[in-house]
Amino acid sequence: MEESGRILFAKRLRDARERLRGLTQTQLAEKTGLPATTISHFENPEGTRKPSFDNLRRLANALEVTTDYLLGLSDDFVSVATDSALYRDVQNLTDQDRDFAQMMIRKMLEKNQPKE
Numbered sequence: 462m463e464e465s466g467r468i469l470f471a472k473r474l475r476d477a478r479e480r481l482r483g484l485t486q487t488q489l490a491e492k493t494g495l496p497a498t499t500i501s502h503f504e505n506p507e508g509t510r511k512p513s514f515d516n517l518r519r520l521a522n523a524l525e526v527t528t529d530y531l532l533g534l535s536d537d538f539v540s541v542a543t544d545s546a547l548y549r550d551v552q553n554l555t556d557q558d559r560d561f562a563q564m565m566i567r568k569m570l571e572k573n574q575p576k577e
Contacts, residue, residue, distance in 0.1 A: 470511075470533065471504050471508070473533065474531055477531070478504075486500040486504070489523060489524070493523045495519065517531065526538040
């Protein structure tokens, strides 16, 4: 990870922890099984600690963001659970069936919206 990538990772990790999930370093440490000091080192833009792939996945999973977001490869932080049965099933549909499923999901979301 080059210097600008490390700085962006530190910023995004902290931002995801604080702003997106409202967690302290200690809470994130508990969710990931990593020491709080490790989280602190990762969030230090001037530090030299880089996460291993396994630790990067732990952080992303605990924060419910993508690893690409944390690494600065994507601005979309929403994690698509590619290991979920629903995601796998949708990938096996035809384009026409996928469009129909998307329409049904929109209808369900509309139905569950509070009435004004």
